[in-house]
Structures are given as structure tokens and as C-alpha cells.
Amino acid sequence: MQYQSQAVAKPYFIFALMLFAGQVLFGLIMGLQYVIGDFLFPAIPFNVARMVHTNLLIVWLLFGFMGAAYYLIPEESQRELHSPKLAIALFWIFAVAGTLTILGYLLVPYAGLAKMTGNELLPTMGREFLEQPTITKIGIVIVALGFLYNLGMTVLKGRKTVINIVLMTGLVGLAVMFLFSFYNPENLALDKYFWWWVVHLWVEGVWELIMGSILAYVLIKTTGVDREVVEKWLYVIIAMALITGILGTGHHYYWIGPPEYWKILGSVFSALEPIPFFLMAVFAFNMANRRRREHPNRAALLWAMGCGVMAFLGAGVWGFLHTLAPVNYYTHGTQITASHGHMAFYGAYAMPALRGRPDGNSNKAQVVEMWGFWLMTIAMVFITLFLTGAGILQVWLQRVPESGVALGFMATQDQIGLFYWLREITGVVFLIGLVVYFVSFFVDKDTEIQSA
């Protein structure tokens, strides 16, 4: 660490990993509820488990992004953070608010939580991924403003590089798009139209800027390749991400009310959406091959390359599989969607956060970490494959036949139970991988090498 204030990133990463563990546990609960329907009912109904699972994902990714930004910005700007105290204060505010929200989900019936937090004054709750009480959403905005102020001042007074400017653009975009979560018209079609401005434009817009800049930073550090070359790549990747991703929003507008022309627009642009992910994978491998030094943190390079590949497979290939309107007509809202979501999120966003680890672990710890990497990654590939199998069968039984012949939803679910069991077993393997990854933090602490 070159700058003392980079240390504020540490609690962010630790808390992010704790939340990640929680997310995986609730994922396993849901996985079991898919096959043993009344498991933990009524203590934790499925909707509560799912809300906890997805909200933990969002919150821990935000913690990961914030930690990465606090680590990266001082080094790129070549100065200490504007206010480390503010960063720590915001950490506690966000951590406490996030924990209270999750506890609220688990301990109070959702309708009660809505009443307690005055949802009727400004109804924003009860929409997928945006289930947080309105007051939590306001808290997120306040934390984001403080965070942007802190980083913005640091960049303004310090060196401006392509990496920190792109990262800042992404983070500002993240905060701005979140404001649409406060717009919840009574008209369902309009509600859904603008709901995607948060969800899609986060995932396939600003998050790609954030992820691209983090990847560029890690590759400069671990490979020593010339900054000019890396920055040129970064520009090309984010250019393709936005050029394809913004109109790619159209692939969500096929069946929720907007006019028919979105079928063509959405199909064309989302067919191009794998390009930035493909470039990212090529970028990671290209830079690794041209590396000018052997960085002591080989595990970080493995994460960087693995993330490139998995993001391409999950977001690119699995996304493309069901993005064309004629295909999506049958697959929309089936387990195919779920399979794509799992691998894409793991590859594109979870992996960059997991690799956020200061360099200089001992060899032994890195070997353990790499075991964790392979277990989790392979498990995720199989979770995706099993859900895809479930999805194909579901489409075949429930969607393709005519009304009257088609199997009902619940009857179809009974037919595909085997795939859910297989998914649950691989979920357990994923958990084992995560435990191994955690163990690697505690291996061989005494023999830590200090990196150059």
C-alpha cells in the first residue's frame, strides 16, 4: 500500500465477504425450497429468502465497488484520500442501515415493514431488487453522495488518469440511475419501463465502466504492461459496452407493454452485447501474455483472467442464448433467465470483488485461494448448466405446447425436480469453495512476503 488512507478499503472488503457468505447461505435455503416446498415455512417463506439473497448481492457488490474505489483512487490520483474519516463514517452508516434492513426482512412481515417505514407516503417497495424500504433508499443516496464527494475531491486535487476518470463516471452514473428507483407510477407498464433504467443500466451500463476500470488497474499492477496500451483497451471496452448496452435495454421491452419495434432494436443491440465482454476476456489474456514482470500475487492474475472468461460466458454467451425476441418469447421468465443471472453475476461482478486482496500473500495461502477459485468457479458453471437444463425442459413442457395441452406451472416444476436437486448439490460445492477461500486468509500468516 502506497498511501495510508487506502486502508479504509479493508472494512469494506471484509464486510462485503461476510455478506457474500450470507447470500450463498440464503441461496442454499431457496434451492432447497425449490424441491422441499415447505422447508422453513412459515419462518422464512421463499419470498423473504429471495429478497435477502438478492439484496445481499446488491449491497455486498456496492461495498466491494466502494472498497475497490477507496483502494484504487488514492494510488491513481497519487495523493491521500480527501477524508478517510468520512469514508469510515459512511462505512458504519451503510453497514448498520444494511443490516437493519436485512433484519427487517427476516423478523417483520413485509407488509408490517412497509407500514413501519411509511411506505404509503412515497411507495417504492415491493419491486424486484428494489424491495428496500424508502428510508433505506434515501440512506443509500446519502451514502453515495458522501462517497462521491470524498472521491471527487481526491481526484480533483490529484493526478487524473483514464482509469480514475472512468471509475468516477461509472460511480456517478450508478448514483444517478438509482434515483429512478424513487419513480413508481401506478401505471404498471410505465413502472416496469423505468424500473429497467435502474436495473439494466446499472448492470449493463455503469457497472461495466466500474468493472472495466478495476480490471485495467489490476492488469497494470500485475503485468506491468504500459499504461497507454491498457488505457486504450479500456476506452474500446467501455465504448462497446455503452454503444451496445444502452439500446440493449430494449431486450427487456418485448413483453411488458412498449411498442413492437423494441423487438428488433432489442434483438440487434443485445446480440452485440457479448462484444465488450469478449474484448474484456481477450484484454485480460493479452495483457497477461505480454507481462513484463512476475507479480508475487499470482492468484490476483488468476481471478482477473477467470473473471474475463466467466463474464464472457455468463453475460455474453448465456445472455445471447435467450436474448433474441423469437427465442425470448418462449424463455422469458423461466429457469433460463435464472441460469443466465447466476453465471453473469458471478463472472462479471462477484469475481472482481473477490480478487480485491492486497498483494503479497504467501505461496501457500495463494494455493489455498486458487483451490477456492476453482471450486467456486466450476460449481457455478454446473449450477448454470443444471438451471439451463431445468429451463429447457420447462420451456418444452409449459411454453411450447398449445393451451390445453401445455403442462401447468406447478406440474412442470414437479417434472424438473431432478435438476433442482443437482443444482442444490453443486450449490453446496460452491459453499465449500467459499469456505476454502476464507481459509486462505488465515493460512501461514507469519511468512507473509512483502511485495515490491
Place this chain on the structure above:
Amino acid sequence: MADRFTKSMARNIYLGGSVFFILLFLALTFDTMQAMPQRDNRAQLTEAAARGKLVWEQNNCIGCHTLLGEGAYFAPELGNVFQRRGASDSETFKAFMHAWMNAQPTGVPGRRQMPQFNLTDQEIDDLAAFLEYSAGISTNDWPPNIEG
């Protein structure tokens, strides 16, 4: 990449491309908003339906069900439940909704369970009105069949 392709060219593609597609997206959104009155069934968006949307949201129905294909994949699609369980008739559907909501959970061992939400009769009527309104949104003929 060839050396002729410089960093500033890459930057210009990024900036120019982003601005162009943001503006295009805004223009398309404007056009979509003009088309929506004919598509989003706002005529049926009564006060009851609006209240029903709040009931839908404040009980986190989307945490198990899909609505127009979006949501969780644990329980059936409800964008066309008005047709599937109500035979496209308001009174039939309301009667179904009351019977259904009051019968939950079924308690069948091993079976997926829907919680008892303790809704009032008024809230169930509102929820039915909301689902009936939702069923009238033009979805380009999705879902493919009545099973959703």
C-alpha cells in the same frame, strides 16, 4: 491493435458513441411514451387497481411470482391469471381470488407454500382489480399459452 489506432481515437469513439446512443435512447423513450396510452390499458387503471398495486407491492408478491414474466420463478405467472383462473370475467375472478387467498397456506407436506397474508375483503378486491388491469396490457401476445 495496430499502432495507427491511437488512444485519442478510442476515447472519441467512447465519448461520441455514448452521447449518440444516450440521445437516441431518450428519443425512443419519448416515442414510446407517446405510444403507451394505446398499449398500457390505462383506461382500466381505476382507483381500486391503483390501491391493488400497493397491496401487490407491500406483500412482496414479486418475491415468488412473475408478473409479465418478471419477478421470481418459484410460483406461477400472474399477468394472465385473470384469464387462466377467472375465465376473463371480473366476478368469477374476484370470487376465485377470495377463495384462493383465504385458503392459504395449504399445508400439504413437501409442497410449496403460499403464506397467509391476512388481507381484508377490500384489499382482495383491489388486488383482483390490479391483476385484471395488468392482464389488459398489450404484451405482443406474450405468454405463448394460458399456462404463462
